[in-house]
Amino acid sequence: xxxxxxxxxxxxxxxxxxxxxxxxxxxxxxxxxxxxxxxxxxxxxxxxxxxxxxxxxxxxxxxxxxxxxxxxxxxxxxxxxxxxxxxxxxxxxxxxxxxxxxxxxxxxxxxxxxxxxxxxxxxxxxxxxxxxxxxxxxxxxxxxxxxx
Numbered sequence: 293x294x295x296x297x298x299x300x301x302x303x304x305x306x307x308x309x310x311x312x313x314x315x316x317x318x319x320x321x322x323x324x325x326x327x328x329x330x331x332x333x334x335x336x337x338x339x340x341x342x343x344x345x346x347x348x349x350x351x352x353x354x355x356x357x358x359x360x361x362x363x364x365x366x367x368x369x370x371x372x373x374x375x376x377x378x379x380x381x382x383x384x385x386x387x388x389x390x391x392x393x394x395x396x397x398x399x400x401x402x403x404x405x406x407x408x409x410x411x412x413x414x415x416x417x418x419x420x421x422x423x424x425x426x427x428x429x430x431x432x433x434x435x436x437x438x439x440x
Contacts, residue, residue, distance in 0.1 A: 295338030312365040318410045319363055326419045330427035331360050339364035344427055360430055369406045376425040378403035379433040390417050
């Protein structure tokens, strides 16, 4: 699955086969447990997203809510997008350094961690990263990154 047209998270999960559903469900549980208040879980861009509602921050560059974290089952792996890491000054470098300390292999693009099994992940680091950015901090980092 490259991009889903599911309208709800439950619909999205229902369309996944067991092999792809299991890591998505496990990561969804970790995200929801560690997600600071103020973010909303939705389906957007064919992924499960955790975003800042437009009611909270309407002045986005594209008129859509700002994505904080997203989760998507791809054909050969699962993607975890963590824009909070990318928007945090020095965040991506610090995240990679902390990951290296775990001894686990990191497959990461710009704010996107790709994995086949949840066991391949540094779950404590991911949980800490998600929990560490309340909406106000995320918005401040976002505005600074955009030059505002």
